[in-house]
Amino acid sequence: MDLNSISVLGLYLNTAQTPGQVLSPRERAEQARLIQAVKSVNQSGVFGGSDELTFASDPESGRPIIRLVNKETKEVVRQIPAEYLLRLSEDAVRSTR
Numbered sequence: 001m002d003l004n005s006i007s008v009l010g011l012y013l014n015t016a017q018t019p020g021q022v023l024s025p026r027e028r029a030e031q032a033r034l035i036q037a038v039k040s041v042n043q044s045g046v047f048g049g050s051d052e053l054t055f056a057s058d059p060e061s062g063r064p065i066i067r068l069v070n071k072e073t074k075e076v077v078r079q080i081p082a083e084y085l086l087r088l089s090e091d092a093v094r095s096t097r
Contacts, residue, residue, distance in 0.1 A: 051077055058086050 023031070034055075042052045047068060056065045063086065068078040 060090055061086060 038053055038055065047053065050070055050072060051068050052071050054067045054069050056067060057063070058065055063081070066080045067076050069076055
């Protein structure tokens with residue numbers, strides 16, 4: 001989910017949302033503040049003119065991901081947590097089942 005398209009659901013609260021789930025007024029307010037903060041950071045140019053901050057949800061784990069993405073190429077410049085850490089944590093969870 002990209003905050004630039006204002007489609008963030010539950011990332012700030014670190015909760016996975018299901019379709020149709022209703023957010024509380026507090027959750028909506030927190031998301032609105034997060035969206036505005038990311039927009040401000042991107043508009044400030046702190047990452048240069050070619051990169052922007054985005055938030056996403058890992059499709060496998062549902063965990064929030066912060067990415068620095070090149071605006072032109074859409075290439076991920078940096079990601080937190082790194083992709084390999086997400087996969088390692090998935091493997092650890094699978095091995096304990």
